[in-house]
Amino acid sequence: MYLVILRSAVLFISSILVILAALGILRFRDDVKRVLYARIHILGIADVACILALLALGEPLLAATYFILAPFVSHAIANAHHYGEGD
C-alpha cells in the first residue's frame, strides 16, 4: 500500500515537472540572445522527470541508461551550437 502511494507521488511530481518544462521551453522568444542554452537547461528538467517516472514505473535499466546518456546529449548540442552555428 505504501509502495503504491510512493509510486503515485513520484509520478505526480514527474507530471508537474514535465508540465513546467513544457511551459518553460515555449516561454522564451526566439529573438532572445543565446536562447538555445536556456532551452537545453530546461530540457534537463524534463530529462530528470522522465528518469524519475521510469524508476517509478519499474524500469531501472532504462532510467540508468538515459541518466548516463542525457548529459552527453546536452553537451554535444551546446558544443555544436557554440562552434558550429553560434552567434
Place this chain on the structure above:
Amino acid sequence: MDILIIAEYTLLAALAVFSIAAVRIATRRSIGMGLVGISGLSIAIATILILINRMYGIGFCRDIAYALVLLGPVGTIAFARVLRG
C-alpha cells in the same frame, strides 16, 4: 479508481503536452533548436511507450522504448558532431 492509475493518466497527459511543445521547438529556424526538440521528444515518447506497456500490457512497446532511448541520444550526438564540423 486506484490512485496509481490516476497518476499514470496524469503523467500521460503531461507527456503529451510536452511532446507538442518539443515538436514546436523542433520546427524552429536553427538546427540546434531542432536537436533540442528531437532530444526532448525521444525521451517523452519512450516514457509514453513504457506507460502504455504498463497500462495496457502491450509487450513490444517496451522494446521500442529501449531502442528509442539507446538510438535517440546516439543520433543526436552524431548529428551534433556533424554540425560542429
